[in-house]
Amino acid sequence: MPFKHNAARRHRIGKMKFKVTNWREYEAGLRRRGSLTLWVTPEALAGWHAPRRRICGGQRRYSDLAIETALTLACVFSLPLRQTEGFIGSILDLLGLQLPVPDHTTLSRRAQKWERPAGRLPSMPDGPIHVLIDSTGLKIYGAGQRLEARHGTRSRRNWRKLHLAVNAGNGDIVAETLTDQTIDDPAQVEPLLNQIDGEIGQFTADGAYDGSPTYRAVLKHSDTANIVIPPRSTAVESNGDTGPPDQRDKHIAAIAKDGRLKWQVTTGYGKRSLVKTAIGPYKNLIGRRLRARSFPAQQTEVAIGCIVLNRMLACARPNSVRCQEKQA
Template identity: 40%
Template sequence: MKPLPCSVQGDEVLHIVVDSTGLKVYGEGEWMVRKHGASKRRVWCKLHLADDVATGMIEAVELTNNSITDAQAVKPLLDQITASITTFGGDDAYHQLQVYDALQERAITPIIPPRRNAIVWIDEADIDLEYPRNEDLKAIDELGLWGWNQHSRYHQRSLAETLMFRWKSTFGERLQSLS
């Protein structure tokens, strides 16, 4: 996919939030699914968007089939952004090792809530691995989840939800073309 022109110029930095949504390619609507159940002929694509917190501009877009997870789409999204990124916010679907590795490669601070059953990642010698999510787990233990949300500014991730609402309000929930 062709990279979007970046809205950030020069030495400015980005604080991005990401999310994804399903777009229907083929199949019945949600009402029919609720009434009669899903048919075998439903086809979906996933739209992954990276949004700049400061401007609300879409900085990266990735359209995938529905078998690609949110975590698998992170690296292609990051590759599209040429500006310096300081923070990356996402929901717990992004709480995976491959996401943390991709962010660590680029020295990006993740703002991703650990899953409810998360434990500290350790290596073979039982030493805590140096991942920010381990620090997040410790902070949640100390501050509680609400305190961590405020301290980490995780609440800014709701801007990604707003972006998805704007997208679907403008373009709808169905893809009009495959090319």
């Protein structure tokens, strides 16, 4: 970002100040995030029981929507599965409903086989969208840093990598994947784009995604997409390897002619910070550590966390404007 070039004199640059213009609606939405009626919907209670299967074997007692509701409550209120079981039981008692409560063993087992139903991702707006992609790390169960520093042990479990695709227009998370820490970022571009049904007008990512695999994956999804990825300082022209039109070569030529700062302003690369704005609330509201221990359950936990975060943003989204600095 441009401010990195001013690191030596950063203390002289005043911090930008913003003002929320819809504070009353934003405050009401923040209170609504804690309402049980937002997370326990009448549709979930009506479809609590699983439909009967016509094949051999046991019958499921709880529907996928019931399991998703329980896991959503656990995610929103940061509850272990046993406390989630008691929490749901108290809610059903207060509502006067004679519905069975899934125990913590059932929740743990069904979380490993849960699949996202159609329509859970936010609806795409009309026309092409601006997609921002980035990744972050999430801690998992295992030996902590203090234990490693004190006893010299090393945990075999380290951390997972969460890959997010964000709509720059409204900040919604439109796609997510969870991988092991050894998976590189460009390898997840195509799986993320496969979750997006709409057309992509612009694709923006940082320099870690620079290369022909990313360009080919984006152009395969939307052949007219404008790709904004800063090439490395040692980048050379690719001679058409990134597909027609060769946008990467144009970025290299523009940076060589006018400099990287002007290229960032011209291409709108500064909007990439919006994906960091989505990663911050995820870690603050959902958590920095995964509670589930098996990898399929961790994928379910992340998917439900993204659904929860999108619903929270739909309830309360601030409209911020930059305050004008007073002239001396």
